[in-house]
Amino acid sequence: MTEKVQRHYDEMAEVYDRRYDRGQGRSYHEHISEQVMDWLPPGGRLLDIGCGTGLFVERYCERGGKAVGLDLSPKMIERARDRCASAEWTVGTGDSLPFRDDIFDAASSLLAFSYFRDPDRMLAEAIRVLRPGGRLTLCTLGRNFFTAGLPAIHTLGELAHVRQVGMGSFGERYYSERQMTELFARAGFADVRVRRCSFAHLNLAPPVYRLARKVEPIVERRLPYLAYNLVASGKKPHDGR
Numbered sequence: 437m438t439e440k441v442q443r444h445y446d447e448m449a450e451v452y453d454r455r456y457d458r459g460q461g462r463s464y465h466e467h468i469s470e471q472v473m474d475w476l477p478p479g480g481r482l483l484d485i486g487c488g489t490g491l492f493v494e495r496y497c498e499r500g501g502k503a504v505g506l507d508l509s510p511k512m513i514e515r516a517r518d519r520c521a522s523a524e525w526t527v528g529t530g531d532s533l534p535f536r537d538d539i540f541d542a543a544s545s546l547l548a549f550s551y552f553r554d555p556d557r558m559l560a561e562a563i564r565v566l567r568p569g570g571r572l573t574l575c576t577l578g579r580n581f582f583t584a585g586l587p588a589i590h591t592l593g594e595l596a597h598v599r600q601v602g603m604g605s606f607g608e609r610y611y612s613e614r615q616m617t618e619l620f621a622r623a624g625f626a627d628v629r630v631r632r633c634s635f636a637h638l639n640l641a642p643p644v645y646r647l648a649r650k651v652e653p654i655v656e657r658r659l660p661y662l663a664y665n666l667v668a669s670g671k672k673p674h675d676g677r
């Protein structure tokens with residue numbers, strides 16, 4: 437399955453930024469980046485797991501941080517390298533990180549966690565490479581009303597040969613707030629926080645999207661069950677792994 441995901445993103449590398457670095461896609465990605473950034477220490481050395489074309493790494497570096505981006509897909513990494521020469525880039529898998537223990541101040545992962553067949557292993561690797569006191573924050577689709585039908589839609593899309601970012605049967609996994617909290621706690625993270633975010637979906641028609649963006653902050657604060665992504669974060673304890 438990992439090879440299938442890699443092949444998909446190698447094929448999508450050329451068009452990926454059209455979805456997430458333009459128009460509605462860009463404002464959606466900026467929004468989730470801010471949510472992740474809010475729960476990361478500023479200015480340290482970051483590892484971004486499943487970094488894709490480097491959208492988040494670029495933003496982190498623009499704010500004075502240093503970053504390493506890691507992704508399964510060599511083609512996505514090529515794009516990322518072109519985007520941000522000041523960062524370091526590595527092809528690899530998040531469940532077996534090619535780094536020593538305790539070397540990053542922060543770790544992030546945006547829109548990639550759902551692809552991990554063994555989320556415990558990914559989190560164990562993330563906590564291993566964080567220095568004590570370092571923090572992992574990720575953003576991924578939550579398990580909720582909006583994502584319940586996605587596996588079927590993705591399978592149908594694959595059968596119909598729809599060529600679109602993320603379209604395919606990859607056995608993606610979505611978690612509830614409680615499941616995510618348990619995953620982080622089981623991996624040994626302390627100060628675990630999970631919240632829902634993202635109400636305005638980038639597939640909405642432009643006028644509806646603009647309206648949804650306006651009410652997004654109210655929905656996220658007052659009606660979070662209407663948001664479809666999860667942001668989850670945890671700190672590596674000083675006495676921990």
Ligand SMILES: C[S@@+](CC[C@H](N)C(=O)[O-])C[C@H]1O[C@@H](n2cnc3c(N)ncnc32)[C@H](O)[C@@H]1O
Pocket residue numbers: 438441442445456485486487488489490491492506507508509512528529530531545546547548551552602
């Ligand atoms: C939807 S894209 C998100 C990219 C980027 N984080 C962003 O926010 O634009 C998902 C990315 O996760 C990567 N990915 C999936 N499984 C992975 C794994 N096991 N290890 C590393 N990267 C992985 C894919 O290659 C792809 O680039």
